[in-house]
Amino acid sequence: MTSPRIGRLRLALAPVAAVFLVACASAPVTNPKLDDARALYGQAAADADAARSAPLELRSAQEALTRAETALKAGEDSATVDHYAYLARQRSATALQAGEIARAEQAVAASAGERERILMEARTREADQARSQAERDRAESERARMQAEKDRAESERARMQAQTASADAEQARKAAEAQLAAAQAAQADAQAAKAKADKLQNQLAELEAKQTDRGMVLTLGDLLFDSGRAELKAGAFRTLDRLTAFMRDNPERTLAVEGYTDSVGSDALNLALSQRRADAVRAALLERGVDGARVTTSGLGKASPVASNDTAEGRQRNRRVEIVISGTS
Amino acid sequence: MNAARAAVVAVSGALFLSACATYIGSAPVAELTTARGAITQAEAAGAGQLAPVELLAARGKMVQADAAVRAEQFEQARRLAEQAAADGALAERKARAARARMAAAELERANATLKQEIGRPAK
Numbered sequence: 215m216t217s218p219r220i221g222r223l224r225l226a227l228a229p230v231a232a233v234f235l236v237a238c239a240s241a242p243v244t245n246p247k248l249d250d251a252r253a254l255y256g257q258a259a260a261d262a263d264a265a266r267s268a269p270l271e272l273r274s275a276q277e278a279l280t281r282a283e284t285a286l287k288a289g290e291d292s293a294t295v296d297h298y299a300y301l302a303r304q305r306s307a308t309a310l311q312a313g314e315i316a317r318a319e320q321a322v323a324a325s326a327g328e329r330e331r332i333l334m335e336a337r338t339r340e341a342d343q344a345r346s347q348a349e350r351d352r353a354e355s356e357r358a359r360m361q362a363e364k365d366r367a368e369s370e371r372a373r374m375q376a377q378t379a380s381a382d383a384e385q386a387r388k389a390a391e392a393q394l395a396a397a398q399a400a401q402a403d404a405q406a407a408k409a410k411a412d413k414l415q416n417q418l419a420e421l422e423a424k425q426t427d428r429g430m431v432l433t434l435g436d437l438l439f440d441s442g443r444a445e446l447k448a449g450a451f452r453t454l455d456r457l458t459a460f461m462r463d464n465p466e467r468t469l470a471v472e473g474y475t476d477s478v479g480s481d482a483l484n485l486a487l488s489q490r491r492a493d494a495v496r497a498a499l500l501e502r503g504v505d506g507a508r509v510t511t512s513g514l515g516k517a518s519p520v521a522s523n524d525t526a527e528g529r530q531r532n533r534r535v536e537i538v539i540s541g542t543s
Numbered sequence: 544m545n546a547a548r549a550a551v552v553a554v555s556g557a558l559f560l561s562a563c564a565t566y567i568g569s570a571p572v573a574e575l576t577t578a579r580g581a582i583t584q585a586e587a588a589g590a591g592q593l594a595p596v597e598l599l600a601a602r603g604k605m606v607q608a609d610a611a612v613r614a615e616q617f618e619q620a621r622r623l624a625e626q627a628a629a630d631g632a633l634a635e636r637k638a639r640a641a642r643a644r645m646a647a648a649e650l651e652r653a654n655a656t657l658k659q660e661i662g663r664p665a666k
Contacts, residue, residue, distance in 0.1 A: 314636075315639050318643030
């Protein structure tokens, strides 16, 4: 024990022990690599996917961590602490990668599901499209049916229209017939009017009326009166009867009765005589029913001779009564 | 007093020796096998491209572990093998995670395309 050999050994061991004691006494509470490993382990342990898919890795990481911490507390050499810290760190990282794998595989599964969903959706949409196409087809055929119905109604309407048109044509035909009848009636009227005009002409011809500037003039000659007198002889009655009938047939006509004489005798006598003769004619007409308002008289004496007063024959022609027929037919 | 000091020193030295003593034994065959398996699986998972840093670390430690075994530093070999196994496992998971993410993204794109094509009005 006290031999020089032991003494040398003691001397040699003393610094070693001192180093050891220093190492133990000042053993660091922390080790950066261990801290790093602990942090990573904490991260892995908190990762549910990592914990589920890599439980063995996680447990061996924890064991390495524990050993590193134990070694650190026990003051073992840093190589040992570093070794287990390293193992803990790598195993934690491995567990974390396992978690990554699990998440990626979940994403793969989700994508597969999504793919199924997309395909299903597409099939559903195709079915929907087929259904709506069928509906469109049905609607189209319905529309065609409606169109056919409408066309039928249209042709029916056209048929009705044709019937109406034919009825209209019938009506037009009847109207034309009525027009023809009206035209015939008008023609008949015209014929009647012509007949009336003809009758007037005949009457005037029978009265031996002459067309003059003053109108139709009927002359009652001297022989129808007694000489120097105003009484009408019976020979004038036939003419007056005809004139009365004419006046009855032509109510718009008026008569101007004018008495004339020859140049023999005084004007006063001649004017008075011519006036009386005109009055006599008027009175005779009124007796036969002619309205007095339609007959005027005037005595004009020797005025307006129609022949020479130098001969007996001329004078006889100048002694006359003229009846001027006025008013238009 | 001298004896007491000697005893303290002796106890301390014993503690020190027990703490620092290299493991004297056989090569860590199980750890080495596990590490090699992990590396093989990582390579199979495509870690060469998808997790090269971790895979290279695992391979490097594997080489070092083998060297340590040859040097009969078995404890060192064991630790290196353990680390190589951890690196290899991480490389494998990392590669698998990357591939799974790519697959998910690919499917998502495919779905978008499908949606676009189907969503297009028929006719």
